[in-house]
Amino acid sequence: MTAGPPAVPTAGAGPDVHEAPAALSGHGLAFGYSGTAPVFTGLTVEAAAGEVLAVLGPNGGGKTTLLRLLTGSLTPDAGTVRLDGVPVPRSRSGRDALRRRAQLVFQDPDDQLFSASVRQDVSFGPMNLGLPAEGVRDRVAWALDALDIAGLADRPTHLLSYGQRKRVVLAGALAMRPSVLVLDEPTAGLDPAGVESLLGTLEGLRAAGTALVVSTHDVDLAFRWADRAAVLDRGLLATGPARAVLADSGLLSAARLRPPWAPGTASALRRAGLLPATAPAPATPEEVELLVENG
Ligand SMILES: Nc1ncnc2c1ncn2[C@@H]1O[C@H](COP(=O)(O)OP(=O)(O)OP(=O)(O)O)[C@@H](O)[C@H]1O
Numbered sequence: 251m252t253a254g255p256p257a258v259p260t261a262g263a264g265p266d267v268h269e270a271p272a273a274l275s276g277h278g279l280a281f282g283y284s285g286t287a288p289v290f291t292g293l294t295v296e297a298a299a300g301e302v303l304a305v306l307g308p309n310g311g312g313k314t315t316l317l318r319l320l321t322g323s324l325t326p327d328a329g330t331v332r333l334d335g336v337p338v339p340r341s342r343s344g345r346d347a348l349r350r351r352a353q354l355v356f357q358d359p360d361d362q363l364f365s366a367s368v369r370q371d372v373s374f375g376p377m378n379l380g381l382p383a384e385g386v387r388d389r390v391a392w393a394l395d396a397l398d399i400a401g402l403a404d405r406p407t408h409l410l411s412y413g414q415r416k417r418v419v420l421a422g423a424l425a426m427r428p429s430v431l432v433l434d435e436p437t438a439g440l441d442p443a444g445v446e447s448l449l450g451t452l453e454g455l456r457a458a459g460t461a462l463v464v465s466t467h468d469v470d471l472a473f474r475w476a477d478r479a480a481v482l483d484r485g486l487l488a489t490g491p492a493r494a495v496l497a498d499s500g501l502l503s504a505a506r507l508r509p510p511w512a513p514g515t516a517s518a519l520r521r522a523g524l525l526p527a528t529a530p531a532p533a534t535p536e537e538v539e540l541l542v543e544n545g
Pocket residue numbers: 283284286289307308309310311312313314315316
């Protein structure tokens with residue numbers, strides 16, 4: 251993991267406002283798009299302040315829908331979203347407050363980028379908060395630094411690479427200094443160095459108390475990084491400590507996910523005569539250890 255980003259400014263520093271860390275949870279959530287069957291009902295998940303909740307599942311399983319409910323861009327048909335245990339009112343002002351404190355970063359940066367230059371795009375949210383110009387400048391400079399894209403500040407957004415565009419939308423969310431950051435497949439399309447660098451940035455935020463909710467198809471990433479996991483397939487299949495949930499190979503195969511293990515581990519064990527050809531691949535480092543110990 252790479253070094254973290256610049257320190258997150260502390261709450262209430264100067265005239266600026268930094269949203270306090272908070273837990274984000276959904277309780278008994280139900281949602282269906284109009285005219286279609288519910289995507290899920292009775293779904294409960296939680297990310298505590300300073301925790302990473304990974305949301306996994308097959309295509310169409312409901313991950314993005316859950317993320318949009320948790321950040322107020324969709325309203326549940328039933329159930330509540332809570333910030334630090336306090337239910338978010340269903341009113342417009344309740345949803346606006348939720349959206350400000352729980353920032354959603356879309357999977358595709360092109361769904362979220364709309365300004366001509368990087369600096370303009372990252373400034374947009376803080377300007378809408380009505381901050382003074384100096385406060386906006388400080389936040390933008392900090393967010394660009396945190397994402398290591400200060401050098402791109404004056405570049406037109408349409409000339410950036412995909413990975414750079416992903417960083418810009420994340421910088422825009424960070425500039426809001428949210429209590430919770432909700433990221434839809436943040437590592438998709440990034441090269442390995444880009445993934446590690448992004449994780450370094452996110453780790454810095456988590457260490458400062460920001461709750462992170464991250465949807466991903468990458469079981470290895472969730473296994474090594476997340477505190478909790480929720481596996482969805484048009485309903486919640488399981489949630490709990492990430493290592494326990496993601497060690498359940500039956501659950502993972504029901505959700506069409508691969509067990510978390512480095513590619514090649516099972517075949518290396520088979521070549522060494524430690525794993526019978528017909529036996530399933532080990533799902534955890536502990537299972538590998540056991541196979542090696544038992545010779
Ligand atoms: N705007 C919409 N209108 C109608 N149905 C929708 C809409 N958005 C999503 N759906 C449907 O809701 C279900 C859940 O979709 P969702 O995007 O939440 O899944 P996902 O787990 O994020 O999938 P993926 O891994 O492919 O991104 C799918 O059946 C999808 O077709």
